[in-house]
Amino acid sequence: MLLRKLTDEIEGLRGLDCVARGAAGVVSRVTRPDVIKNALSGTWLGHPLHPMLTDVPIGAWSMASVLDVTAGRAGAASARRLVGVGLIASVPAAWTGASDWSDTYGAPRRVGLVHALLNVTASGMQLASLCARRRGRRGVGMLLTGAGLCVTGCSAYLGGHLSLVRGVGVNHTAFQGTVDEWTDVAAESDVVDDGPFRTTAGGVPVMIVRHRGALYALSATCTHAGGPLDEGEVVRDSCIRCPWHGSEFRLKDGRVTRGPAAVDEPRWDVKADGGRVYVKSATR
Numbered sequence: 001m002l003l004r005k006l007t008d009e010i011e012g013l014r015g016l017d018c019v020a021r022g023a024a025g026v027v028s029r030v031t032r033p034d035v036i037k038n039a040l041s042g043t044w045l046g047h048p049l050h051p052m053l054t055d056v057p058i059g060a061w062s063m064a065s066v067l068d069v070t071a072g073r074a075g076a077a078s079a080r081r082l083v084g085v086g087l088i089a090s091v092p093a094a095w096t097g098a099s100d101w102s103d104t105y106g107a108p109r110r111v112g113l114v115h116a117l118l119n120v121t122a123s124g125m126q127l128a129s130l131c132a133r134r135r136g137r138r139g140v141g142m143l144l145t146g147a148g149l150c151v152t153g154c155s156a157y158l159g160g161h162l163s164l165v166r167g168v169g170v171n172h173t174a175f176q177g178t179v180d181e182w183t184d185v186a187a188e189s190d191v192v193d194d195g196p197f198r199t200t201a202g203g204v205p206v207m208i209v210r211h212r213g214a215l216y217a218l219s220a221t222c223t224h225a226g227g228p229l230d231e232g233e234v235v236r237d238s239c240i241r242c243p244w245h246g247s248e249f250r251l252k253d254g255r256v257t258r259g260p261a262a263v264d265e266p267r268w269d270v271k272a273d274g275g276r277v278y279v280k281s282a283t284r
């Protein structure tokens with residue numbers, strides 16, 4: 001309950017916005033090139049990268065503490081190495097997290113800022129632990145690693161809150177239903193060249209677009225953070241660009257070609273018949 005209350009407090013701390021805005025602006029500028037954004041977002045993998053990478057430093061530091069407690073001096077060298085491995089692994093974990101965080105706003109951005117500050121603090125403690133261990137002050141190193149893990153635990157709570165409560169980094173089409181029958185959704189005249197048209201099929205928002213004479217249909221809710229793809233624009237390589245953070249999806253199959261999205265957009269089968277447009281969920 002204490003962590004829950006503290007998290008609520010952080011979410012309402014508007015005083016953090018100024019710092020968060022400046023830091024997010026710097027991260028956005030650094031990660032703007034497609035190759036960097038795609039690499040950090042996990043677009044190339046089809047899966048968000050940050051949650052996977054955070055397991056490595058947390059696991060390494062946890063195992064270092066286990067060795068500290070259970071292996072005595074015999075485990076000192078291994079524990080020291082694990083602290084070092086965790087520090088190295090924390091660098092890509094931090095960059096992927098910073099990239100994801102730079103696309104958040106409001107309360108999630110405030111919580112993300114505190115999450116990052118806690119992680120920097122925890123990494124600093126592990127670095128101090130490594131230095132102490134190298135100087136032969138194993139007891140101090142053990143204490144610092146244990147205390148750093150406690151800070152990491154608080155940070156992990158905030159990270160989980162961002163994903164599981166605030167929906168940062170989750171696929172925003174995950175709970176959409178499918179429509180198995182051809183469904184009449186628009187007049188053919190509604191769908192103009194390169195002008196995305198929003199409709200619904202079975203309650204699911206669908207975007208239809210005519211491009212170079214062919215009809216395409218994708219779910220209208222961006223997988224990244226729920227942005228309206230029908231308000232985006234058709235861009236290079238026959239893709240639709242989300243208006244919120246610039247993710248790009250191929251019209252023909254929904255494949256994400258530019259992050260921050262890491263998950264493909266659900267594709268719909270589409271056909272025109274008798275002046276009407278029909279869609280149904282595509283079988284993948």
Ligand code: FES
Nearest residue numbers: 222225227242245
């Ligand atoms: S909502 Fe973020 S790129 Fe679409």
